Amino acid sequence: MALVDRYLQAVKFWLPRKQKDDIIAELSEDLRSQIEDQEAELGRKLTDTEVEPILKRCGSPMAVAERYLPQRSLIGPALFPIYSVVIRSLLVYFLLPWLLLWLGITIFSPDFRADHPGAALFASLEPWWLACTYSLFFNTLVFALLDRSQARSHLVNDWSPRALPSERDHNRISRGATLFELTITVATLALWVQFDTFHRVFHIFGVTITLSSHWPYFFWGLVVLTLAGIGISGLHLSTARWTRLSASLRLVIDGCAWGLIYCLFRANLLQSLSGSDVSSTEAAQLVNSLNLWMASSAVWVLVIGILVLVFDVRRILRVGGTA
Amino acid sequence: MSPSISADIHNDDRFENLRQELRRGSLPLAVLAALRTEHYGYTLRKTLADHGMAIDEGTLYPLLRRLETQGLLVSQWREEDKRNKRFYRLSPDGKLILKQLLIEWKNIRTSLEDIF
Secondary structure, eight states: OHHHHHHHHHHHHHHGGGHHHHHHHHHHHHHHHHHHHHHHHHOOOOHHHHHHHHHHHHOOHHHHTTSSSSOOOOSOTTHHHHHHHHHHHIIIIIIIHHHHHHHHHHOOOOHHHHOOTTTTHHTTHHHHHHHHHHHHHHHHHHHHHHHHHHHHHHHHHOGGGSSSSSOOOOTTHHHHHHHHHHHHHHHHHHHHHTTTTTEEEEEEETTEEEOOOOHHHHHHHHHHHHHHHHHHHHHHHHHOOOOOOHHHHHHHHHHHHHHHHHHHTTSOOOOEEEEBBBHHHHHHHHHHHHHHHHHHHHHHHHHHHHHHHHHHHHHHHHHHOOO | OHHHHHHHHHHHHHHHHHHHHHHHHHHHHHHHHHTTEEEEHHHHHHHHHHTTTOOHOOOHHHHHHHHHTTEEEEEEEEEEEEEEEEEEEEOOOHHHHHHHHHHHHHHHHHHHHHOO
16 A cells, blocks of 8 residues: 555645645545455455556546646636737737847848857847846736736726727728828928939038939939839728739839838948038048948848838738738 | 447547536536435445446545535545545535536436437
């Protein structure tokens, strides 16, 4: 019976203190009755090897004890769906983009890799780890406390079918939003053209800035793409929803626009600077620094552009899925 | 249905889960009904098993405890065959509830038979 006693001792460890002896006495009686029945059939004492299957069938000590305990959870089924949405949103809209941005910079920026050699590269991800840990911990803590407070009953029980949000249509675009977008784009285009930006030479605060000979290509490219964007907005004014055509056009326009901006950042756009207060040496150094800064920032443009394109592709798939 | 297909279904986890769920729902009723006669745990298990409702000790004893806490059962430690055993039987409340549950059970059975 040593095996049975060891088993009962293991079960006892996990039981609530007040019920330990009572439960163990009853379980012990059942196990000993089973063993006695088998011994009566065989006409001899059972060996440990024969007792073992009886205990195995009864279940692991922790599992047996767990059945006597009240059902417990950190966040109960009433609040868990809300908790799950919050955590998923946190992951998808905050932590994942941050990680992708870090990955993009690590892959595409040699300067960043040079500044963070070896383990320092992973150390640069430390703020992300901390954000993960703190956000998950505090959200879980808040929901666990909410689950144990009276607030739960208000959240779960105080509801009305009329107060539920209206049916969501991801492909719908409000005409107000389209008008706002259209106004901003037209105003930007007007400013762009009004400031005479298709010339290569600018005079600002007594400084003359000369851009490289590539500038007109970028300028006209951006004008054409902005006009195309205005065309899509016009289309949305009449349809008021994303269609496969408008979503595909948006992908093409965004792809061209971000590609163009990326090239613009890497094109050593500034050719020269001159002004009465700036010496030619200082001006040359400034031009060089600004061009270098733009070239090193191009990676950010690339990463943001890729993110925009991912959203555009997702939109096409969504429109296709509901078409 | 051929025997091989039938055997496959019985080995199917989905069937097994649903079967257990179905039996688990009926267990309190079976236990209450069996305790119209006084039993201690082990003999109650044997009685249920003899009627095709085998139940392991890890499920039965917590269930007995819950039913007792709800006031449906009363228990008493008593010596029998030189060993202390805990005997259970229906309380007056338990008898009333069992009567209502049996009516409910018959209604469910009738409804299901209508659906089948």
